[in-house]
Amino acid sequence: MTDRAPLRERAARLFQDIQSLICSALEEADGSAKFRNDRWNRTDPNGAEGGGGLTRILADGAVFEKAGVNFSSVHGTMPGAFAAKLNAGAEDMPFFATGVSLVIHPRSPLVPTTHANYRYLELGTKSWFGGGADLTPYYLFEEDARHFHRVLKNACELHSPEFYPRFKKWCDEYFFLPHRGETRGIGGIFFDYLGRDDGQEHESLFLLAKDLGLAFTDQYLPIVERRKALPFSEQQRLFQLQRRGRYVEFNLLYDRGTHFGLQTGGRIESILMSLPSLVRWDYCPSYPEGSEEATLIETLRSPREWV
Amino acid sequence: MTDRAPLRERAARLFQDIQSLICSALEEADGSAKFRNDRWNRTDPNGAEGGGGLTRILADGAVFEKAGVNFSSVHGTMPGAFAAKLNAGAEDMPFFATGVSLVIHPRSPLVPTTHANYRYLELGTKSWFGGGADLTPYYLFEEDARHFHRVLKNACELHSPEFYPRFKKWCDEYFFLPHRGETRGIGGIFFDYLGRDDGQEHESLFLLAKDLGLAFTDQYLPIVERRKALPFSEQQRLFQLQRRGRYVEFNLLYDRGTHFGLQTGGRIESILMSLPSLVRWDYCPSYPEGSEEATLIETLRSPREWV
Numbered sequence: 001m002t003d004r005a006p007l008r009e010r011a012a013r014l015f016q017d018i019q020s021l022i023c024s025a026l027e028e029a030d031g032s033a034k035f036r037n038d039r040w041n042r043t044d045p046n047g048a049e050g051g052g053g054l055t056r057i058l059a060d061g062a063v064f065e066k067a068g069v070n071f072s073s074v075h076g077t078m079p080g081a082f083a084a085k086l087n088a089g090a091e092d093m094p095f096f097a098t099g100v101s102l103v104i105h106p107r108s109p110l111v112p113t114t115h116a117n118y119r120y121l122e123l124g125t126k127s128w129f130g131g132g133a134d135l136t137p138y139y140l141f142e143e144d145a146r147h148f149h150r151v152l153k154n155a156c157e158l159h160s161p162e163f164y165p166r167f168k169k170w171c172d173e174y175f176f177l178p179h180r181g182e183t184r185g186i187g188g189i190f191f192d193y194l195g196r197d198d199g200q201e202h203e204s205l206f207l208l209a210k211d212l213g214l215a216f217t218d219q220y221l222p223i224v225e226r227r228k229a230l231p232f233s234e235q236q237r238l239f240q241l242q243r244r245g246r247y248v249e250f251n252l253l254y255d256r257g258t259h260f261g262l263q264t265g266g267r268i269e270s271i272l273m274s275l276p277s278l279v280r281w282d283y284c285p286s287y288p289e290g291s292e293e294a295t296l297i298e299t300l301r302s303p304r305e306w307v
Numbered sequence: 308m309t310d311r312a313p314l315r316e317r318a319a320r321l322f323q324d325i326q327s328l329i330c331s332a333l334e335e336a337d338g339s340a341k342f343r344n345d346r347w348n349r350t351d352p353n354g355a356e357g358g359g360g361l362t363r364i365l366a367d368g369a370v371f372e373k374a375g376v377n378f379s380s381v382h383g384t385m386p387g388a389f390a391a392k393l394n395a396g397a398e399d400m401p402f403f404a405t406g407v408s409l410v411i412h413p414r415s416p417l418v419p420t421t422h423a424n425y426r427y428l429e430l431g432t433k434s435w436f437g438g439g440a441d442l443t444p445y446y447l448f449e450e451d452a453r454h455f456h457r458v459l460k461n462a463c464e465l466h467s468p469e470f471y472p473r474f475k476k477w478c479d480e481y482f483f484l485p486h487r488g489e490t491r492g493i494g495g496i497f498f499d500y501l502g503r504d505d506g507q508e509h510e511s512l513f514l515l516a517k518d519l520g521l522a523f524t525d526q527y528l529p530i531v532e533r534r535k536a537l538p539f540s541e542q543q544r545l546f547q548l549q550r551r552g553r554y555v556e557f558n559l560l561y562d563r564g565t566h567f568g569l570q571t572g573g574r575i576e577s578i579l580m581s582l583p584s585l586v587r588w589d590y591c592p593s594y595p596e597g598s599e600e601a602t603l604i605e606t607l608r609s610p611r612e613w614v
Contacts, residue, residue, distance in 0.1 A: 038591070057590045068590065179569040245582070252559035253569070262486040262560070269591045275552070277589060281582040283364045283375065284345070 007127075007202055008096050011120040012073040014206070015100035016054070018118070018213035019071040022102060023056050025217045026067055029224050033061030035069070040267055042074050049076030055270045059277070063228050065107040068273030073098040078123060082264060086123060093124035099131075100213065101257075103274040104220070109240035110227045112137035112144065112185070113247065114220050115274070117257070118209045129205040130192035131212065132167065133219065134175055136185030136247060138240045140296050142306075144223045145186045149306035151219035152189050155211045159204065167191045172303040177250050182300040184250045239293050241280035248275055314434075314509055315403050318427040319380040321513070322407035323361070325425070325520035326378040329409060330363050332524040333374055336531050340368030342376070347574055349381050356383030362577045366584070370535050372414040375580030380405035385430060389571060393430060394500075400431035406438075407520065408564075410581040411527070416547030417534045419444035419451065419492070420554065421527050422581070424564070425516045436512040437499035438519065439474065440526065441482055443492030443554060445547045447603050449613075451530045452493045456613035458526035459496050459519070466515045474498045479610040484557050489607040491557045546600050548587035555582055 005013075023035050036059070041052035053072030058064055078095040099119025106113065118131035135148045149168070156163035167189035175184035189212075195202050251258050251274055261271040287293035312320075330342050343366070348359035360379030365371055385402040406426030413420065425438035442455045456475070463470035474496035482491035496519075502509050558565050558581055568578040594600035 036590075059590065066590075179575050241585075248555060248586075249559060249579075252556060268486055272556075272588065273590050275588040277587055278548075279555075279586045279588070280584055281579065281586070282584060283343075283362075283366065283373075283580050284576045 007206060008098065008120065008122060011206060011209070012098040014210055014213065015073075015098055015118060016071050018216070019054065019056065019069050019100045021214070022216055023069050025221060026058060026064065026069070026104070029221055030058065030061035030063045033058050033064065040270070042076070044076065049074075051075050053267070053270065055267070055273065057273060061107075063106055063108070063111070063224060065105050066277045067102070067104040069100070069102040070270050070273065071100050072270070078264075082260070083123060088123045088126050096122040105244070105276040106224065106228070108228060108230065108232055109138040109236040110230045110232050111224055113244075113276070116216050118213050120209070126197060127199065127202065128193045128195040129202075129209050130194065131209060132171055132174075132188060132190035133212070133216065134171055134185055134188035134190070135220075137296065138243050139236065139292055140186070140299055141227070144226070145306045147223060148186075148188060148219050151215050152212070153307050155215040156189065156208075158211055159208045163208070164189065175250065177246060177254065179253075180246065180249070182246065182297065183303055184247065186299065186306065187303060238280070239287075241278055242282060242285055244276040244279045245281045248279055251275060314513060315405065315427065315429060318513060318516070319405040321517055321520065322380075322405055322425060323378050325523070326361065326363065326376050326407045328521070329523055330376050332528060333365060333371065333376070333411070336528050337365065337368040337370045340365050340371065347577070349383070351383065356381075358382050360574070360577065362574070362580065364580060368414070370413055370415070370418070370531065372412050373584045374409070374411040376407070376409040377577050377580065378407050379577070385571075389567070390430060395430045395433050403429040412551070412583040413531065413535070415535060415537065415539055416445040416543040417537045417539050418531055420551075420583070423523050425520050427516070433504060434506065434509065435500045435502040436509075436516050437501065438516060439478055439481075439495060439497035440519070440523065441478055441492055441495035441497070442527075444603065445550050446543065446599050447493070447606055448534070451533070452613045454530060455493075455495060455526050458522050460614050462518045462522040463496065463515075465518055466511065470515070471496065482557065484553060484561065486560075487553060487556070489553065489604065490610055491554065493606065493613070494610060545587070546594075548585055549589060549592055551583040551586045552588045555586055558582060
């Protein structure tokens, strides 16, 4: 029997379920810390804006130094100036947005940071899906990079053979720091504005978002298991903190989602939960040629095909 | 006898001298670490762009965790798109820019962070002075805030009674984080685009920049001396690292100078030397009502008159 609820309701339910599954799996992988849960409501003195979300944060775990998994479902009127930025027209118009978004900063520099986000947006008469997932290692284990991309490719191929190559390229282009000439990490997938204006593709895109969201634990946790118990040096920890600085640079200088959230009055602490706990900026850090650190940076300067 | 050298040459020499004086004074105040000096040239395959600078960084000092003092003097052709942002026209046009810029991040949370910048820019047929100085305490000693503003006010009043009130307000408006509803610190002065198009005021503005640049050590170092030996707690250090996160947020999300530098191909490490070494972002940190931490944040939410 088909679920006849409107797509927006099913999408919100899906993203909530994905949040719940991922948080349980992360708690199990951490083995020590639990998520703190903050429910929040979107407040509006006029009552026209509504919705809210559930922000879940795990801090100071055995494996994860900071992990944030956010669900939100909000609606109201979008000012024309913002609608115009999304190519949806220049007048104020009703919107509905729901999504799940996560960033995980592990303690060990040998365990990569990761981000994933799947979302559904209705704006005026238009609606679309967006999302993606990417991996930011500090020390490059090629096996891990291949695994991460392989799981994403498999999930994409359940829907179209064209998705993975297209989304992989989109990801390399999106998560790029022009001032550094580096990608944020070794990529993954990214897509936005997916869905024809007549809405005909939306049911299949819903299933794509579902398969990708459910793939998260498979794409990431085996990497965590392989690396989490490896010993690491103070030097490696320092490099991790310096590279986290690049993560902050990307999110604050370039990330459209961050800017959009801050400019539209989103919940600040839920938006900036993406930032790592501890970060360093040192002037002109340098790494010996051929070192693991230099190798990683070289990899970020010329995106590779991993599968 | 009047120095008849062109204003651009005298300005560059002045800013270099100010850099030198400030670095000597900072080394003396630190008592341990010395500045590392990096001379850099602006490279251009066509030879049309030129100039360079001297970036001076003191790291891991006894008093200063990271202090950067940068001098630059560059010239070339500014693309019309950037000239337009400066209201100087929409065509490519020659530019010359020189300035001294510094950010000091002390180790102790009881010693405030400070920033100062004085600059002279020629763009097409226009030219102007800009600059300012502001103080970012982590724990508020009102005596320090009054001292800092008093020295700036005195220097401004050598030139016009209108400058300090005008520049003080400009500073509170400029160093503001809308998403946090907070100023970056307790302010100081800020000004830009100073100088009539006919250039008649430029000689007196040169003297203003000189007096303000030379006032830097007086406005900041007495505060350092008063606070540098005070003991502080781990809790205070944590608060400092969290507040440094706000400094990073301002510089990466809003600072026009940072964006301009990154977009025009400035020297990345010299631009981002403004970022603190160690920084933290914690989710929803909270401070008891009436605590020193809460008092500081309250002060940042409603700028005060300090002199």
